[in-house]
Amino acid sequence: MRVGKLEMDFLVDSGAARTAVNQPLKLPVENSLTVIGATGKGTKCSVYAPADCALGDRNISHRLVYLPDCPTPLLGRDLLSWLGATMHFTPDEITFTLPPENAWMMALKLEPPAMQDPEWKQWIDQVYPLVWAVGIPGKATHVTPITVQLLPGKSPMRIRQYPINREAKRGLQDIIDKFLKYGILRECQSTWNTPFLPKPNGTYRLVQDLRAVNERVRTLHPLVPNPYTLLASIGTQYTHFSVLDLKDAFFTIPVDTSSQEIFSFEWEGSNRVKKQLCWTVLPQGFKNSPTLFGQALANDLKEWSNKEEVLLLQYVNDLLIAAIGVTQCLKATVSLLNFIGLRGYRVVQSKAQIALPEVIMGKVCSTTSVTPMLMAGHPQHSPDPDLNQVLSSFYEKTQAGAF
Incomplete structure (x- = not known):
């Protein structure tokens, strides 16, 4: 996903309520919130002012949480909901799907090498x-x-x-x-x-x-x-x-x-x-x-x-x-x-x-x-x-x- 002018690889994390980045952005900090991790301990984290984000051909202005200790940026439920994503669980597999119209719009932005x-x-x-x-x-x-x-x-x-x-x-x-x-x-x-x-x-x-x-x-x-x-x-x-x-x-x-x-x-x-x-x-x-x-x-x-x-x-x-x-x-x-x-x-x-x-x-x-x-x-x-x-x-x- 592109955040401002930066291209970042995000881990899709349905357990994360908010989408987060692990490197500082050149944006003002709007407020802060307390993030509860797997240990149950709360950590106070900054929330940036809305950033221009692009996922394929879809654009959104979105507030991102700054988690400097997170090993990778996380794509959370806030953006997954915006995309209309769903997850299906069966005994054999877990499948992640997007509405076809959203998948098509994102696919339009594929830019293969010449x-x-x-x-x-x-x-x-x-x-x-x-x-x-x-x-x-x-x-x-x-x-x-x-x-x-x-x-x-x-x-x-x-x-x-x-x-x-x-x-x-x-x-x-x-x-x-x-x-x-x-x-x-x-x-x-x-x-x-x-x-x-x-x-x-x-x-x-x-x-x-x-x-x-x-x-x-x-x-x-x-x-x-x-x-x-x-x-x-x-x-x-x-x-x-x-x-x-x-x-x-x-x-x-x-x-x-x-x-x-x-x-x-x-x-x-x-x-x-x-x-x-x-x-x-x-x-x-x-x-x-x-x-x-x-x-x-x-x-x-x-x-x-x-x-x-x-x-x-x-x-x-x-x-x-x-x-x-x-x-x-x-x-x-x-x-x-x-x-x-x-x-x-x-x-x-x-x-x-x-x-x-x-x-x-x-x-x-x-x-x-x-x-x-x-x-x-x-x-x-x-x-x-x-x-x-x-x-x-x-x-x-x-x-x-x-x-």
Whole structure:
């Protein structure tokens, strides 16, 4: 589990009421409590202010107990309850399960090392070089700029920016300068304004609190595919697979100039001059960004000429090719990379899985099966999820702009 910027291995301990760490965190101590150990003796321990924690694709702000004498960090009943975990005891074994929708969401964050078939080196020179994400953001070239539709009777609103400390400003300034350079942001004078909100630890990231905007905008409800059903559609005739992860997906989709100022915010740079900036592309935190991106990419992929020869699956910003034979898979992968590259999309080369008999895309897809994955990469034996649960979990993520 990630705690702040630290990756920690936690021992799942159903006997621990609270989740605890055994090393100090750079967080203020909020209060203390008495911990009763196995000997029955109480020990007074510190409780940190809420820390940003990430378990797979799930994020939570959580108060952690500091136990310096504990041999390993403990994942206690507080977070296990939040995950909906259950334990089952039989004479032969003890099983630990998670709701399938939670297991799937965590599996989405699996990041296997880059893997390619050995023959890939003979094909890579045929790939359009600008398709690889190397710092310059992509921009979809065949997408009509998005116009945002307000709900009837809704008008612009202004929420002023909360004070940002000097250190946080320095970190954000570099990002803002880069985005201004590449046209992702522009200066404006708008009747709209929404702020950045600080994380519990006081730091910031360049994501607005767009809840007030989302309340004033018509919601787009897509027909979201059940990810289990989507991957289960892969037939046994397919022997090799490629997975491509698109970089900065939302930022590739332009917003029409008539709607850009809806996503405005105030910024005071190092020169102490206040100005307004707005997004020219789909921002994170906007409830319709995942839907609009998915539709735009799907429309582009309809024109890919090789789609009749292989199976192509799209889930948010991940693309999977299933082919019969390594040569067909390599040929289709080069073709798809060139197609989406020329259309302005960018692919994370370090995460590319090319022409392999087994790949990871939330599940392990192989020549003989599609196996669900847990965050640690072990087979998950839970039944297929209820579709309403999967959709509910997906909509919760899209409302929060988590993708």
